[in-house]
Amino acid sequence: MGTAFPAPPRDEAELMMRATALAGRTLGYVAGQHVVAIPRDLRRAKGWPGQLLEIALGATASSRPIPDFPHLGIELKSLPVSARGRPVESTYVCTAPLSPDALGRWEDSWVRHKLARVLWIPLLGDGSPAERVVGTPVIWSPTEEEEALLRADWEAIASLVAMGELWQLRSQRGKALQVRPKGASRESTTWALDDGAQWVQDMARGFYLRPSFTGAILARELLLPE
DNA sequence: CTTTGATCATAC
DNA sequence: GTATGATCAAAG
Numbered sequence: 001m002g003t004a005f006p007a008p009p010r011d012e013a014e015l016m017m018r019a020t021a022l023a024g025r026t027l028g029y030v031a032g033q034h035v036v037a038i039p040r041d042l043r044r045a046k047g048w049p050g051q052l053l054e055i056a057l058g059a060t061a062s063s064r065p066i067p068d069f070p071h072l073g074i075e076l077k078s079l080p081v082s083a084r085g086r087p088v089e090s091t092y093v094c095t096a097p098l099s100p101d102a103l104g105r106w107e108d109s110w111v112r113h114k115l116a117r118v119l120w121i122p123l124l125g126d127g128s129p130a131e132r133v134v135g136t137p138v139i140w141s142p143t144e145e146e147e148a149l150l151r152a153d154w155e156a157i158a159s160l161v162a163m164g165e166l167w168q169l170r171s172q173r174g175k176a177l178q179v180r181p182k183g184a185s186r187e188s189t190t191w192a193l194d195d196g197a198q199w200v201q202d203m204a205r206g207f208y209l210r211p212s213f214t215g216a217i218l219a220r221e222l223l224l225p226e
Numbered sequence: 227c228t229t230t231g232a233t234c235a236t237a238c
Numbered sequence: 239g240t241a242t243g244a245t246c247a248a249a250g
């Protein structure tokens with residue numbers, strides 16, 4: 001049996017060693033190693049795969065707004081993929097603040113910092129959680145092209161927020177980065193500055209990466225046919 | 227089949 | 239409510 005709660009990895013190399021060692025294992029096996037209960041499906045345990053991988057790899061950030069491996073500056077993201085290695089879901093990045101001050105500039109935005117270095121762990125299979133299989137890990141930082149794409153999408157969104165045009169924050173915007181609802185329900189709200197510079201409650205939203213964007217990363221790093 | 231809008235669990 | 243971990247499920 002493995003250690004219930006492994007210590008954080010010393011460095012990126014050790015993290016990659018651990019991640020590589022998980023490749024080919026089922027989530028059921030990994031859960032057994034760390035004495036983690038397995039849900040029968042993900043309908044009421046949507047974050048389970050990600051949280052299991054955090055435990056298995058020694059992540060420490062928990063629910064704090066910092067990278068999963070703070071001392072390494074690395075964010076961990078599980079990524080469900082099809083048999084052909086294509087992402088089947090978008091990837092949540094972070095909350096989208098709806099006021100210009102909170103959004104800040106691209107250079108010091110949450111999105112840019114979170115995506116500066118990411119460990120992607122593909123997960124294969126769409127059956128029971130226990131039967132899903134860990135894929136080959138990918139450690140990634142945005143290329144110049146990818147950063148430019150993210151920046152352009154982010155700045156288009158930021159300008160809408162700056163003008164208080166909250167109704168224009170639609171999911172269809174953005175080639176790589178989109179804004180979508182993010183909350184417990186459609187009633188989940190957050191404070192926002194509207195076009196009359198008044199503070200109002202508006203639907204809570206988050207930044208997400210489109211599957212085409214994450215798919216291109218996997219295809220390149222794993223030499224998959226696109 | 228892909229995308230969008232909605233939703234679930236948990237910590238604080 | 240804000241943050242983390244995301245996927246579900248209806249619509250296009």
